[in-house]
Every structure is written in C-alpha cells, then in structure tokens.
Amino acid sequence: MKCPYCSAPDSKVVNSRSSDDGTAIRRRRECLACARRFTTYERAQLEPLMVVKRGGVRQAFNPDKLLRGLTLATEKRPVTEEQLRAFAYSFEDEVQTPEISSEEIGRRAMNFLKPLDEVAYIRFASVYRDFDSLERFIEEIRGLKDES
Template identity: 50%
Template sequence: MRCPFCGYSDSKVLDSRPADDGHSIRRRRECQDCGKRFTTYEKIEVLPLMVVKKNGQRESFDPNKLLVGLIKACEKRPIAMEKLEAIVRDIEKELLNTMEREVTSEKIGELVMDRLQQLDAVAYVRFASVYREFKDLQTFMHELESLLKKTITEK
C-alpha cells in the first residue's frame, strides 16, 4: 500500500477490523519510511452474474425473480417457503461457484427443474409446462410419462 503522504510503497498494518457490517475491512497502517499513519478500506469485488435470455438479451441475475417463479409453481402445494428460499440460495451459490460471469436462462431453468423434481412432482410439471413451452398435449404427456418412469425406477 502506497503512503498517501510520501508515496513510499511499504507500510505496516497496525490494526484490522471489520467495517460496513462485515462487507469491508478497515486497516490502520503506518508508513515504513516517514512514520505517518493512515487508514485504508478493503472491499471484496463482486462481479454481477449476467443471465443470457432466449432472445439474446442480457440482464443481471435476480434471485427474487427465481423465487417468484418457484412460488407460482408451488402454489397450493404443501411446500414451506424456507425450502423454496433454500433452493434459490443453492442455485445462486452453484452459479457463482462456476466462476462464469454469464449463464443462460436455460441452465437456470434446468437447475430449477432438477430441484423441483426431487421436491414435488406437481410443482415440477407446472414449472416444466411454462419453462419448456409445451405446444400440445403430446409433448405434455411425454414429459409426464418420463416423470412416471423415473418415479417408478426410484422406488
């Protein structure tokens, strides 16, 4: 850290403590050359996660949008809100851990469907019908049949 008084490039840290509700670190430093003291703040740089939509448009990832979609899919189902919030946190964490700065909406949809399939079959079918944009009864029935086959093999 360069001294703001003399420009010397080496300083000694005298004190470190959390600042800004734990979102940054306040450090009290002393210049090794001139002996003057100064304060620095360190913040974690978080790059926004961008979602690439089907039409090519990009927007920031919004966990609240994901939660709203889950709530709609799970409407009138015996699923606690805490479980839906946990799914959102889990998906967001998984996406951030990939270290990719852009993710497709298709990838997010598949992650949601994987979790809903394990949680509730009705919510899964509701979400899949909107996400996969079933055009006719045949494609809807095909999805139901594959879900039934998977359920039978797991038992």
C-alpha cells in the first residue's frame, strides 16, 4: 500500500480488526520509509454503485470523494472523523439500487449533517446547491431557523 504522506511503495500492517458491522477490515499501517501511520479499509466489492452525474456521465461511487467533501464542510467543527467515515463508508451499503444520482448523494449528505452541525450543513449546502448570491445563503439559514 502506497504511503499517503511520502508515497513510498511499502508499508507494514501494525493492527487489523473487523469493522463494527463486520463488512470491512480496518488495518493500521506504518510506512517503512517515513514511519508515519495511516488507516486503510478493505471490503468486498460485489457490484459497484454507479453515480449518475448532472451531465449524465456515470462513474463508480467513491466513498473517499464523499468523505473529502464532508471533511471540508466540517473543518474546525465539532464533528468527529469517525462519524464522517461511518457515513461515507456505509453509504454504499445503505443504497438499495444499482445507480444513484449525484443530487441524491448530496441530499443524503445534507440530511446527515443537518442534525450534527448547522454550520457544516450550510457549508456543504453552499457547494451542493451552488449558491450564487448572498440572498441564497440567507434564505437557507432562515429555513434552518424556521425548522428549529
């Protein structure tokens, strides 16, 4: 496994264990070159979930891409990495269809973030809904206040 820090090609497994739901194996690895540790997940892949993008292009679902978006939205917010990982890596298991639209992924991610942290929700919504003006931000925030 290539090190995400220094790109060295070799690492050793320090610890392995099953995930909480038993659908993946979590491995703690140590880079043999820089000695930094990182985590990998191994899971069986039966049929890849296909994402239908706004332009009609189809591509395989990538939980790391979803995790990246969630991580950006929750930066410096009181949401743990474990919460984000659990959502992103269980997402594919929750979807009952072979295809899902990118809009549906965004909607589900917003529904996940909304009860956790409203600021992270607004950050994610601003990208997902492509806010193009201050009025759209204010409208979304008012909607949050009305629901409270």
